[in-house]
Amino acid sequence: MRKRILISIGLIFSIHLIASEESYAYETLAEDLSHPWGLAVIDEKNIIFTELSGNLRIIENGKLNPEPLSGVPEVLFAGQGGLSGIILDPSFNDNKRIYIAFSSPDAGKKTNTLEVVSATLNSGSISNVKTIFKASPSRRTAAHYGARMAFLDDGTLLITSGDGFNYREQAQYLDNHYGKIIRINTDGSIPQDNPFLSNTDALPEIWSYGHRNLQGITVVDGVVYENEHGPMGGDELNIAEPAKNYGWPAITYGKDYSGATISPFTEKEGMEQPIKYWVPSIAPSGMAYYDDTLFPNWTDSLLISALVPGDVRRLKVENSKITEEEILFSDLGRIRDVASSPDGTIILATDGPNGKLIRVIKK
Amino acid sequence: MILNSLNLLLSILIATCLVILQETMSNMFWLISVDMPVTFGVFVSTYFSNLLLMNGGGAIPIVVLIAVGFLIAYTVAKILLIWINVSKANAYALAGAAAIMAIVLLMPLAFYNLDVLAGGRSILGKTILVFFGLVSGYYFGKSLEKQRV
Numbered sequence: 001m002r003k004r005i006l007i008s009i010g011l012i013f014s015i016h017l018i019a020s021e022e023s024y025a026y027e028t029l030a031e032d033l034s035h036p037w038g039l040a041v042i043d044e045k046n047i048i049f050t051e052l053s054g055n056l057r058i059i060e061n062g063k064l065n066p067e068p069l070s071g072v073p074e075v076l077f078a079g080q081g082g083l084s085g086i087i088l089d090p091s092f093n094d095n096k097r098i099y100i101a102f103s104s105p106d107a108g109k110k111t112n113t114l115e116v117v118s119a120t121l122n123s124g125s126i127s128n129v130k131t132i133f134k135a136s137p138s139r140r141t142a143a144h145y146g147a148r149m150a151f152l153d154d155g156t157l158l159i160t161s162g163d164g165f166n167y168r169e170q171a172q173y174l175d176n177h178y179g180k181i182i183r184i185n186t187d188g189s190i191p192q193d194n195p196f197l198s199n200t201d202a203l204p205e206i207w208s209y210g211h212r213n214l215q216g217i218t219v220v221d222g223v224v225y226e227n228e229h230g231p232m233g234g235d236e237l238n239i240a241e242p243a244k245n246y247g248w249p250a251i252t253y254g255k256d257y258s259g260a261t262i263s264p265f266t267e268k269e270g271m272e273q274p275i276k277y278w279v280p281s282i283a284p285s286g287m288a289y290y291d292d293t294l295f296p297n298w299t300d301s302l303l304i305s306a307l308v309p310g311d312v313r314r315l316k317v318e319n320s321k322i323t324e325e326e327i328l329f330s331d332l333g334r335i336r337d338v339a340s341s342p343d344g345t346i347i348l349a350t351d352g353p354n355g356k357l358i359r360v361i362k363k
Numbered sequence: 364m365i366l367n368s369l370n371l372l373l374s375i376l377i378a379t380c381l382v383i384l385q386e387t388m389s390n391m392f393w394l395i396s397v398d399m400p401v402t403f404g405v406f407v408s409t410y411f412s413n414l415l416l417m418n419g420g421g422a423i424p425i426v427v428l429i430a431v432g433f434l435i436a437y438t439v440a441k442i443l444l445i446w447i448n449v450s451k452a453n454a455y456a457l458a459g460a461a462a463i464m465a466i467v468l469l470m471p472l473a474f475y476n477l478d479v480l481a482g483g484r485s486i487l488g489k490t491i492l493v494f495f496g497l498v499s500g501y502y503f504g505k506s507l508e509k510q511r512v
Contacts, residue, residue: 079475142475165477166484169393232421250397258479259421260386261409265399 022295023363026332029347030064030357033057036349037336038086038148039286039357040098044343048098048121049357052082056100056126059357071119071126076105076112079142087149087157089118089186096121097186099132101147101159111138114145114161114177118186132157132188133205135177139164144213144229148286153222156183156191158207160214160226168249168262171210174202179248181214181226181240183207195243210246210271212236216287216304225317227284227304230254231262235281236274237304239320247271253279276315276322283307285351286337290314294344294362303328305335307351312338332358370506375433378459378499379426382480383413385491389482422479432462437503452504459500464493 035052042048047059054075055068075083081103089097097118104115114135119126146160163171163179171179174196182205183194196202216227217240224240234254238246251265253274267273278284286305290298301324304313310333316324329335334351341347346360387410395401418424440458444451467483478484483492 079477140476143477168481172397250394250399255416255420256481257422258386258425258481259416259419260383260390260413260481261416262390262481263394263399264405264409264412265394268399 021297024295024360025363027359027361028356029059029062029359030057031354033349033355033357034353035082035336035351036355036357037082037084038101039337039339039347039349040086040088041339041341041347042088042092044341044345047339047341047347047357048086048088049337049349050083050086050100050102051355052084053077054083056083056086064357065124067124069121069125071129072100073102073104073115073117073129076103076142078103081112081142081145084145084147085149085160087151090151090155098126099149099157099186101145101149103142103145103147104134106138109138111140112142113138114147114159116149116157116159118188130188132186133159133182133184135161135182136203137176139167139178141165141167146211146214148215148217150217150219150224152183152219152224154191155186157186158183158217158219158224160211160217160228162213162215163211163248165213168212171212171248172245172250174199174206174209177203177205179209179211180206181208181211181217181224183242207242208240208244208246210244210248210250212248212252215285218287218289218302220289220291220302225287225289225302227287229283230277230279230281231256232259233279233281235278235284237276237284237302237315237322238272238274241272245271246274253277254281275317275320281308282311282313283334284313285335286339286349288338288340288346290340290346292340292342292344295346303338303340303346305338305348307334307336310334310351312346312348329360366510367507370503371433371437373506374459374499374503375426375430377502378429378433378463378496379418380414381495381498382425382429382463382482382492383417384410385488385495386417386480386482387413389488425480428466429462432466433459433499433503436462436465436500440500450504451507452501455504455507456497456501459503460493460497462500463496464489467492 037052038050085101116133120128143165144162146162148160159182161177167178190204214228231254302315311330312328314326336351337349339347348358350356436458
């Protein structure tokens with residue numbers, strides 16, 4: 001009996017915690033970066049990325065252009081705010097369009113908000129900058145913007161909009177953009193099949209709600225995965241679906257930073273459960289899907305960058321269940337974002353005022 | 364001296380318990396408003412859990428924060444009482460209120476306008492917290508007056 005229990009425990013751990021069987025090495029692409037935040041891989045030698053401090057930078061033919069791209073809108077660089085998420089248009093090779101999310105200051109006021117612009121990438125600059133989304137209402141805080149983006153297969157754009165920290169209860173109401181996933185067309189218009197379009201009390205851009213600070217989102221075969229920071233504990237990985245309520249802050253697995261109970265409840269009918277949550281927090285900061293074969297053991301895995309203690313979580317999801325979990329790259333410190341490159345390598349952005357862009361290559 | 368210290372400690376503990384009560388009520392009332400099943404038992408167990416975790420499981424123990432605030436405010440009140448002729452109860456009540464006001468107003472300035480005490484996010488919440496500071500300070504001042512009698 002005892003032996004059987006030990007074998008069972010062994011099997012459980014063999015499924016959930018797997019030691020890396022891939023040998024890899026790091027190659028530094030760029031260093032001394034000012035809070036690198038969002039990555040978009042154009043091809044194996046060209047990467048465009050944001051620095052929270054307000055710079056849009058580019059690695060061209062494998063080398064960092066020392067000059068930031070010009071034409072970037074004014075950003076509020078304070079607290080967690082600044083130039084944040086970036087994504088390429090699905091037809092980027094033809095139209096050179098990019099989308100950038102950032103915290104924008106309200107002119108003449110002490111408030112700011114999450115804004116998303118589209119722009120055309122030129123050599124050394126961006127042009128045709130057009131605002132396609134501005135979160136409403138504005139906030140007084142400089143935290144919890146979300147500010148990541150992903151494209152659905154129909155070409156509509158999903159934008160994560162965080163709860164603004166002080167406004168967490170607003171995540172449960174549909175008359176504002178706090179704690180929501182937003183869905184818009186790339187010109188800023190509202191898709192006619194958005195889930196709350198017929199609800200006159202709801203903002204039409206809202207796609208899902210009850211989120212906290214969502215900093216990773218990716219779409220895999222039509223399935224939307226998003227990860228969000230919990231408070232003290234309670235970080236979540238969710239499968240996001242239209243019109244669904246993800247519960248924050250009515251249900252949560254975390255506590256407030258003061259130690260207070262935000263909610264003693266972890267579940268309620270009509271509110272979705274995460275497919276994975278982390279207590280204590282890992283501070284999930286970005287997400288990518290790895291479908292290449294350079295590292296065959298990692299093929300078809302979600303890669304989630306984490307700030308605490310600093311690593312990448314590789315997760316395999318089958319039928320909405322985590323079947324594998326592995327901790328990677330734990331020797332680099334806080335990792336702000338992760339992306340996969342067309343050549344099968346993995347690109348990482350380390351966090352902080354002396355951040356780096358690192359390529360993970362086969363050893 | 365020992366009695367003064369005991370009264371100071373009690374004043375800090377009263378403020379801590381009241382601040383945590385306000386934090387708990389603020390969260391529970393909102394949960395009730397969105398139809399979460401908050402019963403009296405849930406309320407009480409959450410309050411006691413908060414008493415423990417807000418003093419040992421959070422970023423800063425709230426009792427330490429209040430103690431520092433009260434020590435500074437009470438010291439200033441004691442000095443001012445040399446020149447100003449008001450009752451100790453009133454002077455220390457104002458000092459207690461000022462200490463809590465400083466905590467709820469200054470903490471957000473240090474954290475990009477983030478209110479770490481969720482119960483103090485609204486003007487009403489801040490007012491209640493300051494009132495609790497006043498009550499705790501009044502208790503301390505009154506206890507000093509009683510000693511003199």
